[in-house]
Amino acid sequence: MLADARASLQEINATAQHTAGAMRDIGWFLNPEYDTLADMVGRMREFATTFLSGVECEFVAPPLPSAPGLPLEFRRNVVFAFKEILHNIVKHAGATRVSIQLEPAGRQFTLRVRDNGCGFDPSAASAGHGLRSLRQRAADLRGQLAVESEPGKGTTVVLTALLP
Numbered sequence: 001m002l003a004d005a006r007a008s009l010q011e012i013n014a015t016a017q018h019t020a021g022a023m024r025d026i027g028w029f030l031n032p033e034y035d036t037l038a039d040m041v042g043r044m045r046e047f048a049t050t051f052l053s054g055v056e057c058e059f060v061a062p063p064l065p066s067a068p069g070l071p072l073e074f075r076r077n078v079v080f081a082f083k084e085i086l087h088n089i090v091k092h093a094g095a096t097r098v099s100i101q102l103e104p105a106g107r108q109f110t111l112r113v114r115d116n117g118c119g120f121d122p123s124a125a126s127a128g129h130g131l132r133s134l135r136q137r138a139a140d141l142r143g144q145l146a147v148e149s150e151p152g153k154g155t156t157v158v159l160t161a162l163l164p
Contacts, residue, residue: 047082
């Protein structure tokens with residue numbers, strides 16, 4: 001009985017934390033003070049640090065312009081794609097090291113996430129919506145998604161997008 005109550009409380013706590021995080025995301029996305037590339041990358045760095053707790057993580061981004069005007073849809077698609085990539089690493093890869101690189105160059109934005117996890121065969125990936133969602137976000141960004149992986153050799157995901 002005590003174990004059931006403890007499990008229920010843990011489930012309630014997890015749901016509350018997820019809901020609070022989603023509300024923080026909504027508030028952040030809608031706040032016009034955070035519509036710069038530098039703010040978006042800062043949010044991504046903060047999320048990676050929290051979400052990948054216990055995993056060695058390298059986050060590399062050059063100094064970024066703080067000019068306002070990055071559209072909500074661009075920020076939303078990039079941040080949610082990033083969260084999906086990290087979620088897949090935590091849930092499936094069993095990685096001990098993750099490298100994240102952000103490379104804005106001209107009008108192109110590149111996000112590269114590499115892990116040392118178990119890898120997988122992308123051509124035999126399950127029918128889950130993770131990769132499909134990532135590909136749709138890339139298309140919405142007028143960009144591309146590349147996934148390089150093989151069993152036992154980790155995974156690299158590269159999302160390229162055109163900056164608005």
